[in-house]
Every structure is written in structure tokens, then in C-alpha cells.
Amino acid sequence: MIAAATPRAPGVDARLLVLTASAELTHAPRASLVDFLRAGDLVVANDAMTLPASLHGVYLATGAPIELRLAGLQAPAGGDLRKSIAVAFGAGDFRMRTEERPAPPPLCPGDRLAFGDLRARIVRKLGHPRLVSVAFDGSIEAMWQGLARHGRPIQYAHVPRPLPLWDAWTAIAAVPVAFEPPSAGFVIDWALLAALSRRGIAFATLTHAAGISSTGDAELDRRLPLDEAYRIPDATARAIASTRRLGGRIVAIGTTVVRALEHAARDRGEVACRGSFVRPGNGVANQRIGAATALRIVDAIVTGVHEPGSSHYNLLRAFADDEALRRAGVALAAHAYRSHEFGDSLLVERSRTRRCEAPTADTRFAA
Amino acid sequence: MAQRYKSAQATTQLPAAYRMRVAITGGTSGLGLALVREFKARGCVVAFVARDAQRVAEIAKQTAAYGITGDIARKEDIHPVAMQIAGLLGGLDVLVNNASSLGPRPLRYLGDTDCEELELALSTNLVGPFRLTKSLLGALAASAREGRGAVVLNVSSDAAINAYPGWGAYGASKAALHHLSRIWQEELAAQNVRFLSLDPGDMDTPLHALAVPDADPATLKRPADAARELADAIVAACRDLVTRPLQPEAPTDVAPAAA
Numbered sequence: 062m063i064a065a066a067t068p069r070a071p072g073v074d075a076r077l078l079v080l081t082a083s084a085e086l087t088h089a090p091r092a093s094l095v096d097f098l099r100a101g102d103l104v105v106a107n108d109a110m111t112l113p114a115s116l117h118g119v120y121l122a123t124g125a126p127i128e129l130r131l132a133g134l135q136a137p138a139g140g141d142l143r144k145s146i147a148v149a150f151g152a153g154d155f156r157m158r159t160e161e162r163p164a165p166p167p168l169c170p171g172d173r174l175a176f177g178d179l180r181a182r183i184v185r186k187l188g189h190p191r192l193v194s195v196a197f198d199g200s201i202e203a204m205w206q207g208l209a210r211h212g213r214p215i216q217y218a219h220v221p222r223p224l225p226l227w228d229a230w231t232a233i234a235a236v237p238v239a240f241e242p243p244s245a246g247f248v249i250d251w252a253l254l255a256a257l258s259r260r261g262i263a264f265a266t267l268t269h270a271a272g273i274s275s276t277g278d279a280e281l282d283r284r285l286p287l288d289e290a291y292r293i294p295d296a297t298a299r300a301i302a303s304t305r306r307l308g309g310r311i312v313a314i315g316t317t318v319v320r321a322l323e324h325a326a327r328d329r330g331e332v333a334c335r336g337s338f339v340r341p342g343n344g345v346a347n348q349r350i351g352a353a354t355a356l357r358i359v360d361a362i363v364t365g366v367h368e369p370g371s372s373h374y375n376l377l378r379a380f381a382d383d384e385a386l387r388r389a390g391v392a393l394a395a396h397a398y399r400s401h402e403f404g405d406s407l408l409v410e411r412s413r414t415r416r417c418e419a420p421t422a423d424t425r426f427a428a
Numbered sequence: 429m430a431q432r433y434k435s436a437q438a439t440t441q442l443p444a445a446y447r448m449r450v451a452i453t454g455g456t457s458g459l460g461l462a463l464v465r466e467f468k469a470r471g472c473v474v475a476f477v478a479r480d481a482q483r484v485a486e487i488a489k490q491t492a493a494y495g496i497t498g499d500i501a502r503k504e505d506i507h508p509v510a511m512q513i514a515g516l517l518g519g520l521d522v523l524v525n526n527a528s529s530l531g532p533r534p535l536r537y538l539g540d541t542d543c544e545e546l547e548l549a550l551s552t553n554l555v556g557p558f559r560l561t562k563s564l565l566g567a568l569a570a571s572a573r574e575g576r577g578a579v580v581l582n583v584s585s586d587a588a589i590n591a592y593p594g595w596g597a598y599g600a601s602k603a604a605l606h607h608l609s610r611i612w613q614e615e616l617a618a619q620n621v622r623f624l625s626l627d628p629g630d631m632d633t634p635l636h637a638l639a640v641p642d643a644d645p646a647t648l649k650r651p652a653d654a655a656r657e658l659a660d661a662i663v664a665a666c667r668d669l670v671t672r673p674l675q676p677e678a679p680t681d682v683a684p685a686a687a
Binding site: 108110112113140147188201202205206208210213225226227230231232233234235236237251254257258261266268294296297 | 488494495496497506507508509511514515516519520564565567569570571573574575615616618619633650659
């Protein structure tokens with residue numbers, strides 16, 4: 062696998078490795094994704110718009126440089142950004158590997174920070190010297206304007222040029238709540254949506270505040286992904302119920318969609334949501350998905366190419382057994398698939414051998 | 429579509445408890461300002477965009493709409509503006525591309541128009557609205573999927589249809605915008621995003637005064653009247669989308685579930 066160093070037009074030359082339910086591997090151009098879907102399937106994507114969540118500024122007490130990477134909200138998706146959770150870095154920027162970045166100044170509650178005309182205060186530390194909750198001064202308009210002026214998309218050293226905001230947005234970006242791009246969604250363009258519609262494949266979205274993927278600190282990285290706020294529209298919950306009743310598959314675009322849907326499936330109230338498989342509305346996904354997870358909703362996932370050991374990779378172990386994933390890894394390496402957020406894609410169907418807790422208990426109440 | 433617009437009848441009411449989220453470019457003067465006031469009066473959540481920060485702050489205070497400073501003709505401003513719109517409104521149901529540039533002033537024959545003047549008119553009247561619409565298509569389509577309706581109004585002109593000498597830069601850019609609206613309408617019909625291209629008529633606005641300085645204001649339409657008609661058209665289009673089933677619950681080639 063090679064790290065993809067530049068964004069490019071989706072689907073132009075990107076590739077897709079398909080791991081089927083019977084553990085067969087197929088190589089295809091990503092533009093042919095629709096050929097691996099069936100009439101009656103429902104594709105669910107994350108429509109979160111990526112925030113310019115990296116703020117470079119100064120620690121006002123000493124004038125020392127500091128970078129804050131906003132990493133979470135203390136409110137539901139779409140909540141007030143002025144109260145955020147952030148990871149702090151010292152001098153330098155994305156061109157330096159995060160592991161090599163100097164530590165930020167020691168941060169204490171009440172410390173003041175400035176990012177251009179945007180001012181913030183450390184509220185408290187969250188069990189690690191670099192993980193803090195922050196409160197920004199001023200009105201909500203001032204917060205958005207400050208972020209629009211001074212924020213940059215969070216990025217990493219494998220993409221050497223500064224990323225313009227537009228390259229961090231998927232075609233369907235709708236609500237600015239993601240701290241890093243929900244990058245599996247780069248597979249989607251308007252031609253794909255038209256093709257889905259023509260072939261009787263439904264499309265729905267949820268909004269999931271995708272968090273940061275790496276901090277450069279081993280202890281902090283073990284805490285990733287942080288809790289992530291999400292919102293599932295009523296229309297999406299209805300589409301899932303209708304698809305399941307008719308025997309169609311739920312195809313998730315990205316790990317964030319799996320996280321949100323599986324969380325909302327566990328969390329649904331038996332009485333309040335009769336006939337639905339997932340609870341619509343706001344939630345906070347705080348579970349980890351891995352080999353031990355029995356998926357309740359999602360039948361297949363389209364995702365980027367990630368290294369074994371990462372939380373993204375672990376999530377795939379809920380879909381396929383380790384031997385199949387190992388063979389997929391060998392195929393990705395042998396055919397030089399490109400990894401990271403602007404790389405190639407993987408479609409993994411849930412293996413026939415994987416347990417699935419079919420949520421059938423209350424379908425008889427289906428409207 | 430760009431013919432003089434006649435006010436829509438009857439279907440101008442939206443379901444109660446529905447607060448339409450509206451963004452308007454060029455919101456600090458003329459038709460744009462009238463639209464901000466009109467939508468605020470109808471109980472919508474409104475954000476507007478304009479270039480002059482001080483003027484934006486004044487109008488925001490006056491109208492209690494969200495004011496965003498940015499220049500639609502500048503590529504670098506578009507995504508920050510789009511993010512502020514989607515962030516402040518929590519999504520978007522209606523986008524009004526109203527900000528317009530007249531081109532060279534006083535009006536000049538095409539042969540006397542500098543290429544840069546034509547480019548500037550195209551940036552403001554065509555490429556800017558294209559970029560802003562594209563950056564907010566995701567928000568609009570999400571709104572359509574949720575059954576809220578999604579409408580883009582591109583403010584057009586009779587100069588988009590008729591060849592008026594001296595109106596080359598403006599007319600050509602508005603003609604292109606009109607055609608862009610039509611193609612977008614075709615491409616996004618399946619997503620239930622609706623595009624309108626409407627001519628508000630000759631109004632008593634700063635832009636009209638620049639074009640025709642000696643026009644008698646008494647012969648011109650009041651921007652507030654034009655804003656009311658355009659808002660009626662938008663609400664009617666929105667209502668049409670809101671009441672229509674969004675996407676078939678059952679895909680077309682699968683037998684529908686028994687009720």
C-alpha cells in the first residue's frame with residue numbers, strides 16, 4: 062500500500078477491491094461500484110461537512126505557538142462549536158509527522174489562547190496533558206467567522222501541500238460537524254447518485270461528526286475514536302426499515318456510518334420505535350466495533366484502505382474473518398492500492414460465516 | 429422561466445412548525461435586502477452574504493438575520509461562506525443567488541468592453557453562483573431527502589433573454605446563469621432539488637440606478653414587491669416538494685410491501 066498524497070477527482074482512476082460474502086476477491090475500477098450493488102439495496106452515507114478544525118495561534122501567557130485540533134463536541138451533532146474538545150500541539154504544522162511534533166505549553170484551566178481574532182479559554186484537561194475542553198469567546202456568528210478565517214482542514218504529512226477546504230468536502234457534504242473528512246464518502250459523486258436512482262438502489266444519509274484519526278501520541282491514539290455525535294434523520298430510519306422488510310441490503314459508506322447505525326440499533330427504544338430498526342434522532346456513538354461485534358444493521362461497507370491495527374481496520378473484522386482480511390491485505394499490497402483518505406476503496410460484504418443479530422423482534426408492528 | 433414572473437396563487441403556505449432555512453447573496457441592498465426582510469417576516473431562519481463587513485453588521489442588527497461577509501466572485505471565499513451558512517442554519521432549504529454585477533459602468537458596447545470587465549461580470553453572475561450552489565448541493569439534497577424541500581433561485585433578468593445593446597457583459601452572464609439553472613434542474617430532478625430562474629422585473633435598486641441613472645423611480649417596481657413575488661414562488665416550489673413523496677420507499681423493480 063502507498064499513501065495517496067494528493068486529492069483527485071473521484072472515480073477517475075481510483076480502484077475498488079471487493080471482498081464478497083463468500084470471501085472471494087475481485088479487482089474493479091471504483092467507478093463500477095454500482096455494479097456490485099443490487100436493486101433493493103440501500104446505500105447510507107455520512108453527509109458531514111468537514112470543518113477547518115486546525116487552528117494555529119498563540120498561548121497568550123507566553124506567546125508560545127500552539128495548534129488546537131478540534132476533535133469533538135460536548136453537544137449533539139450540529140451543537141455549539143464554542144464548547145469543543147481539542148487536541149493540542151506545540152510548534153510546527155502538518156508537514157511534520159505528528160509523532161515528532163513538540164509538546165504544547167503545559168495547559169491549565171483558565172489559560173487563554175488566541176487564533177487571529179478568535180479567543181479561547183482552557184476549561185479543563187481530559188485525563189491527558191494534550192486533550193482539553195475549550196470554550197471560545199463571543200457570539201456563535203463570531204465563532205463560525207473565526208473558524209472560516211483562521212481554521213484549516215486537519216491534515217497529515219503524507220499530503221505535503223496545504224489542503225484547501227474544498228478538497229476536504231465530499232460531494233454530499235451538508236452540515237459542518239466533521240473534524241476530519243468522512244473520507245469513504247469521496248467515492249460519491251452526483252453521477253453515482255443518478256446511477257443508483259436509475260437502478261432502483263435507494264440512497265440515504267446520516268450526519269456523523271467524524272473525529273480525528275491520529276494524534277501522534279500513543280496513549281492518546283489508544284483512546285481513538287473518541288465519542289462521536291451523530292444524527293439519523295427520520296427518513297433514513299424509515300428507509301432502513303423498508304429495505305430490511307423487503308430483503309434488501311444496507312450498504313454503509315464508511316466506518317462512521319457503521320458506528321452510528323449499529324449504535325442506534327442497540328439504543329432503540331422498544332416501545333418508541335416499533336417497526337424501526339434504528340432509533341432516529343441524536344446520539345453519541347461510544348462503542349468500539351471489532352471481531353467480537355455482531356452487526357445488526359449493516360450488510361456491507363465501502364471504506365478506504367487502512368493499515369492493520371488501526372481502528373478502521375478493526376471495524377472490518379466485524380464483517381469478515383481474519384483470514385479473508387489477510388488475503389485482502391496481500392492483494393492490496395500486491396496491486397499497489399493507495400491508502401489513506403484520498404486513496405482507493407474496499408467493499409467488504411458481511412461474511413456468511415459472521416454472526417448477525419437479526420433485529421426481527423418487533424417487525425410485526427411495521428407500519 | 430425567465431419571463432416576467434406572475435405571483436403564484438394559493439399554494440404559498442407551508443406546513444406549520446416548518447422553519448425554512450434560507451440563504452441570500454447580495455443581502456445588504458436592493459432586492460437582496462428586500463428578500464432578507466421578506467423571509468424574516470415569514471418566520472424563516474435567514475443568512476445573507478455581502479462584501480462590506482460594516483454594512484453586513486448593520487443589516488444583521490437591523491433584520492436579526494445572520495450576516496456573513498464574503499465576495500461571491502472570489503473563489504477562496506466560497507467554501508468559508510458555505511460553511512458559515514450550513515453551520516449557522518444547521519443545513520439549508522433555499523439558496524437565492526441574487527448578488528449581481530452590472531459589468532462596465534456606464535454601460536458599454538461589447539466592442540468597448542474590456543475582457544477583464546467581462547470576466548468580472550462572469551465571476552459574479554455565473555461562476556460565483558455555480559461555485560456557491562455546488563458547495564451547498566449536499567446540504568440542499570439532504571434537505572430534500574428529509575422532506576423539507578430544496579430550492580435554488582437564480583435571480584435572472586430580461587437581459588438574459590433579449591439582446592439589449594450596451595448590456596453585453598450583464599446579459600451574457602445572466603443568459604449563461606439561466607441555462608445553468610435549466611441544466612441543473614434536469615440533472616437534479618431525481619434528487620428533488622428544484623432550480624428556479626426568475627426575472628424580478630425592473631426595480632428601483634442601486635443596480636438599476638447604475639445602469640439607467642435617469643430612470644424615473646415612479647415607473648419602477650419596488651424591491652419589496654418583487655421580493656414578495658419571488659418568496660411566493662419559492663414557497664410554492666418548496667411546498668410542492670414537501671408534499672411529494674421523496675424517494676420510493678420500495679425501489680421500483682422490487683414488489684412493494686403489503687400495506
